[in-house]
Amino acid sequence: MTMHTTRLLARDLVAEGTLAFHFERPPGFEFKPGQAMDVVLGADQTSTQPEVRHTFSIVSAPFQNELIVATRMRDSAFKRALGALPIGSALTLDGPFGSLGLHKAAARAGIFIAGGIGITPFMSMLRQAAHLQTPQDLLLLYSNHRPEDAAFLGELRQLETLNPRFHMNATMTQMGRSSQAWAGHTGPIDSGFVQRAMQGLPTPIFYIAGPPAMVEAMRPVLAGAGVDEDDVRSEEFFGY
Structure with missing residues (x-):
């Protein structure tokens, strides 16, 4: 280095x-x-x-x-x-x-799963994709306890408007502790959530970043959604 x-x-x-x-x-x-x-x-x-x-x-x-x-x-x-x-x-x-980079096959969608501050490596990818207007479908599944805890939530919404190939499905799991309104999903990212979110996306490759326990918990969730383990990529998360 x-x-x-x-x-x-x-x-x-x-x-x-x-x-x-x-x-x-x-x-x-x-x-x-x-x-x-x-x-x-x-x-x-x-x-x-x-x-x-x-x-x-x-x-x-x-x-x-x-x-x-x-x-x-x-x-x-x-x-x-x-x-x-x-x-x-x-x-x-x-x-x-580090090598947690987005795959080059633009015909295959990329699905990012981020828990909390695990959003950081995906922000770089999503900013670059919006800047270049890459012809690749990208989906972010973003889980936080509350909207107050969700880093870059406002910018991610802006990136959805800047990049028509990018969409975000955010969920909050502890809204009972929040002082903000939230009209979105409020449950954990489970197999059903993943299955519904990935409908219509071409042969996606999944990327996971977040606390180590969250990353490990996502593997059986993705398996339950029918995702082949060869299509799942993760790396030790940096930033805590």
């Missing part, structure tokens, strides 16, 4: 308890949608200590001029330090890496 020096440009709230961090894109930093990078704080660029280095999926798309990551702001030494970093501060990026 390659080390790059960058600066923190901005941070913004993208869901309750979830921040997006915007970094200056270093010259020569090329990546593919779905890839990840390490963010390194402090002077020791070779450190592998968790309070200094953390891996994040890249939220921004290759056509964009900045690099963006998003994360739940859990109480860890690294995230406390990152959250307190003054705008304009220098830091190091190590990467990119």
Whole structure:
């Protein structure tokens, strides 16, 4: 991997308890949608200590001029330090890496299944697809506890209008704890949900990202929906 020096440009709230961090894109930093990078704080660029280095999926798309990551702001030494970093501060990026990329066969649909902040690698893919207007059917099944927890929900709705080949089916599983209205689905992503959502999509390939327990739980769900395991792709999720 390659080390790059960058600066923190901005941070913004993208869901309750979830921040997006915007970094200056270093010259020569090329990546593919779905890839990840390490963010390194402090002077020791070779450190592998968790309070200094953390891996994040890249939220921004290759056509964009900045690099963006998003994360739940859990109480860890690294995230406390990152959250307190003054705008304009220098830091190091190590990467990119990872191979969770969208397949090239445009005749086959892509179905993304995201749990919570697992949406991050798919944001890069969906932004790029809308920018290029790729002739490929894309579907996102997006599960959160509440609308307040759903990162990038507003932007995903905008991407539906920008890309006629993309659609989103979002579900909220704990609406009893929400103060917002929600007219969509309110149950878990089960086999019936998947079967209904995939109707009419040509020979789809599935991609899963989210908490490890969620990723494992989705495999029997997809099997129950008649999905061949060879058509399911996942990768250790980066970004917690």
